[in-house]
Amino acid sequence: MKRMGENGYVKQSFVQDTETLRLSSVNELKELRSILFETLDENKPRLVICAGTACHASGSNGIIRIVKKYILEKRLADKVALRITGCHGFCEMGPFILTEPQQAFYVQVGLGDVPRIVEALLSDKYVEDLLYRDPATGEKYYSRDDIPFFKHQQRSILGLNEKIDPIRIYDYIAQGGYSVLEEVFSKQNADWIVQQVKRSGLRGRGGAGFPTGLKWEMLAKQSGDQGKFLVCNADEGDPGAYMDRSVLEGNPHSIIEGMIIGAYGTRATEGIVYVRNEYPLAVKHLKIALKQAQELGLLGDNILGTGFSFDIKIVIGAGAFVCGEETALIRSIEGKSGEPRQRPPFPVQKGVDGKPTVINNVETWANIPLIFKSGADKFATVGTENNTGTKIFSLVGKIKNTGLVEVPMGITVKEIVYDIGGGASGKAELKAVQTGGPSGGCIPANMFDVSVDYESLAEVGSIMGSGGMIVMDENTCMVDIARYFMNFLKNESCGKCFACRKGTQRMYEILDDISNGKGTLEHLDLLKELAEVVKDTTMCGLGQTASNPVLSTLRYFTDEYIEHIEKKHCPAGVCKALITYSINENCVGCQACIRVCPEGAITGEKKQRHVIDAAKCIKCGACRSVCKVEAVDVV
Amino acid sequence: MKAENDDLLQEFTSEQIAELDGVIEKHKGEPGALIPVLEEAQMALGYLPVPVQKRVAGGLKLPLSRVYGVVTFYSLFTMTPRGKHTCRICLGTACYVRGGKKIAETLEKELGIKEGETTEDRMFTYESVRCLGACGLAPVVVIDEDVHGRVKAAKIKEILSEYD
Numbered sequence: 001m002k003r004m005g006e007n008g009y010v011k012q013s014f015v016q017d018t019e020t021l022r023l024s025s026v027n028e029l030k031e032l033r034s035i036l037f038e039t040l041d042e043n044k045p046r047l048v049i050c051a052g053t054a055c056h057a058s059g060s061n062g063i064i065r066i067v068k069k070y071i072l073e074k075r076l077a078d079k080v081a082l083r084i085t086g087c088h089g090f091c092e093m094g095p096f097i098l099t100e101p102q103q104a105f106y107v108q109v110g111l112g113d114v115p116r117i118v119e120a121l122l123s124d125k126y127v128e129d130l131l132y133r134d135p136a137t138g139e140k141y142y143s144r145d146d147i148p149f150f151k152h153q154q155r156s157i158l159g160l161n162e163k164i165d166p167i168r169i170y171d172y173i174a175q176g177g178y179s180v181l182e183e184v185f186s187k188q189n190a191d192w193i194v195q196q197v198k199r200s201g202l203r204g205r206g207g208a209g210f211p212t213g214l215k216w217e218m219l220a221k222q223s224g225d226q227g228k229f230l231v232c233n234a235d236e237g238d239p240g241a242y243m244d245r246s247v248l249e250g251n252p253h254s255i256i257e258g259m260i261i262g263a264y265g266t267r268a269t270e271g272i273v274y275v276r277n278e279y280p281l282a283v284k285h286l287k288i289a290l291k292q293a294q295e296l297g298l299l300g301d302n303i304l305g306t307g308f309s310f311d312i313k314i315v316i317g318a319g320a321f322v323c324g325e326e327t328a329l330i331r332s333i334e335g336k337s338g339e340p341r342q343r344p345p346f347p348v349q350k351g352v353d354g355k356p357t358v359i360n361n362v363e364t365w366a367n368i369p370l371i372f373k374s375g376a377d378k379f380a381t382v383g384t385e386n387n388t389g390t391k392i393f394s395l396v397g398k399i400k401n402t403g404l405v406e407v408p409m410g411i412t413v414k415e416i417v418y419d420i421g422g423g424a425s426g427k428a429e430l431k432a433v434q435t436g437g438p439s440g441g442c443i444p445a446n447m448f449d450v451s452v453d454y455e456s457l458a459e460v461g462s463i464m465g466s467g468g469m470i471v472m473d474e475n476t477c478m479v480d481i482a483r484y485f486m487n488f489l490k491n492e493s494c495g496k497c498f499a500c501r502k503g504t505q506r507m508y509e510i511l512d513d514i515s516n517g518k519g520t521l522e523h524l525d526l527l528k529e530l531a532e533v534v535k536d537t538t539m540c541g542l543g544q545t546a547s548n549p550v551l552s553t554l555r556y557f558t559d560e561y562i563e564h565i566e567k568k569h570c571p572a573g574v575c576k577a578l579i580t581y582s583i584n585e586n587c588v589g590c591q592a593c594i595r596v597c598p599e600g601a602i603t604g605e606k607k608q609r610h611v612i613d614a615a616k617c618i619k620c621g622a623c624r625s626v627c628k629v630e631a632v633d634v635v
Numbered sequence: 636m637k638a639e640n641d642d643l644l645q646e647f648t649s650e651q652i653a654e655l656d657g658v659i660e661k662h663k664g665e666p667g668a669l670i671p672v673l674e675e676a677q678m679a680l681g682y683l684p685v686p687v688q689k690r691v692a693g694g695l696k697l698p699l700s701r702v703y704g705v706v707t708f709y710s711l712f713t714m715t716p717r718g719k720h721t722c723r724i725c726l727g728t729a730c731y732v733r734g735g736k737k738i739a740e741t742l743e744k745e746l747g748i749k750e751g752e753t754t755e756d757r758m759f760t761y762e763s764v765r766c767l768g769a770c771g772l773a774p775v776v777v778i779d780e781d782v783h784g785r786v787k788a789a790k791i792k793e794i795l796s797e798y799d
Binding site (some may be wrong): 052054056057058091092093094101237238239240241242278302315316317318320322332333334335336337338339353394396397398402403434437468470472473481484488523535596598620621622625626 | 666667668669670671672701704705706709710711712726727728729730731732734737740741744764765766767768769770771772773775782784787788789
């Protein structure tokens with residue numbers, strides 16, 4: 001092997017044995033990129049397959065296996081390539097195959113479809129019957145970018161996922177990854193970095209929206225004698241939200257690059273990624289990425305020969321929602337129970353092991369390389385004045401196009417739900433969108449014109465949160481949803497503050513009573529009072545926002561509460577104690593419901609209208625889910 | 636010490652105990668070692684009863700109360716033995732609004748146990764999780780590593796029967 005730093009070293013070790021390659025200067029990184037760029041044959045026909053968690057669950061691994069086998073058996077390796085990537089966002093349609101350069105998007109692909117797709121790609125044709133069709137209009141799309149779900153997005157972060165195999169650092173570098181380090185290291189100006197982040201207007205994507213640059217500036221000012229920490233918060237605990245997981249799984253190097261830039265700007269010495277135990281694939285990809293970056297000389301001592309040292313380690317959480325709160329997360333990293341503590345001192349003064357610490361969310365870190373690539377001013381042109389850049393939402397629930405969507409800040413809820421999401425998934429009308437997870441609130445359908453930014457969402461009683469967006473329709477009961485969130489929060493309350501520990505429990509009990517038909521109108525006043533007390537007298541973010549599900553449903557859906565209390569009726573047909581199942585005259589007597597009823601509560605001859613015995617019925621809804629003629633009523 | 640060992644030997648083999656000691660030894664002295672030790676210990680032993688916690692406390696030179704506090708705080712750790720299969724229902728919001736609650740009730744009925752419990756024959760441990768990030772497939776039930784998406788209550792029996 002040639003001596004480090006000598007001319008031609010990168011090329012030689014790259015061609016001969018990539019394992020030994022260790023970059024020792026910024027120029028060598030540039031050289032490696034230009035070599036990789038040359039080898040990047042973008043016109044070669046390529047199948048792109050997502051192997052993220054959701055697609056994996058719908059069988060993408062089998063598809064990948066068959067594709068590999070087919071390419072091998074037919075000796076097509078010279079003609080067609082395969083890229084296995086992280087999440088593209090359109091999880092509803094998995095497993096899918098995207099072809100390059102055609103951009104054909106084949107959805108819900110079966111194992112037997114593989115040969116047809118490969119052959120069509122080779123002759124630049126399309127497999128018409130597998131192309132994505134709009135479920136409403138039946139319109140067929142030949143190019144992925146024309147599909148409404150993708151067309152209305154601005155995928156600055158998620159778009160990279162499909163270009164990169166997350167376990168190959170060379171893929172990332174070839175796409176311009178780690179190029180920001182070249183500028184950062186050659187400028188040798190930490191303050192410049194912090195100023196750029198401030199200029200970009202980036203605000204924390206974890207939920208609170210604190211300006212990232214300001215946080216960094218405070219950390220930069222702290223004395224670094226004892227060392228300083230940068231933490232990536234990947235404890236994505238909101239149920240129904242998974243954007244952070246997708247970025248970690250699909251593009252772990254973007255987080256690492258962001259953290260290196262942050263460390264250089266704030267003179268931090270150690271990095272930690274705190275990731276949920278429930279995300280095994282994200283942990284796996286991150287571990288591989290860290291090892292690759294360390295071996296290549298992008299992490300560790302004397303990065304790229306600049307004399308600057310910084311390394312990152314992974315800490316795996318053990319399952320506690322409250323650990324998403326900064327001070328609780330710090331205690332968890334220290335190996336203690338994740339109970340929040342009083343601030344000040346703020347983490348930036350006393351964080352992990354008592355040392356100055358900045359904690360940023362996954363998506364925030366993924367934005368950092370983008371700021372420097374496009375320039376802070378250009379970054380700030382996306383979105384609105386005080387809400388710059390894009391935000392990823394996980395659009396789920398009663399919506400046609402479930403998945404991850406990335407949009408510029410300031411877009412309206414309506415655009416997200418209808419233009420991108422395609423509207424309601426069923427026949428029922430949409431009723432509300434819940435944002436911000438358990439600490440968030442509901443936005444009723446008549447307010448869907450609200451702009452999605454930190455301030456506007458707060459005004460209507462919700463929050464941006466980390467980006468969960470759960471769509472609810474007329475079949476969703478708002479009392480039940482409030483009860484669901486309160487159950488979650490009472491279970492996840494750490495118990496340190498009395499008001500949160502008992503308050504969430506009492507609110508849950510009251511909501512439970514109402515949904516069981518035991519509610520009174522006085523309960524509503526009591527709920528409000530409790531909610532205010534919990535909000536005012538608890539210490540951490542979890543407690544202070546724990547009342548939101550109650551307050552926001554009460555604010556917009558009081559009628560539903562009152563109907564539960566006065567008429568003992570659940571309009572959505574969800575609250576079991578308040579509903580009965582019956583069979584109407586639509587019944588054709590097919591006996592499908594009789595076969596699925598676990599209690600034998602349904603009787604009836606073939607071709608005769610069936611009857612449900614209310615005494616035996618456990619209201620499981622099995623009959624309703626199998627009935628093809630909508631003959632099962634819930635009132 | 637001997638009495639403690641006897642407690643451990645009642646539930647675990649001497650190989651498992653040696654593995655536990657190895658885990659403790661590996662992380663000894665690291666800052667924040669307790670949670671990784673407990674995670675690995677649970678992977679090796681399946682669950683963390685008090686005798687195991689005592690061993691960990693002794694090994695890491697921490698008070699037992701601290702170990703017990705951490706074990707009972709985090710939902711990942713369990714103090715009761717687990718079934719051969721772990722059946723997890725996702726009750727994240729997306730699964731919930733798409734009928735997860737009904738699936739949960741059916742599962743409880745089929746298995747005859749409540750959330751967090753293990754069937755008497757130690758075949759299934761049943762628990763609920765917040766979100767598996769497979770919201771596109773809601774509602775979701777995960778048995779061991781297999782993800783069952785768009786589950787219907789009527790299919791639960793059939794799904795469970797695949798495991799023995």
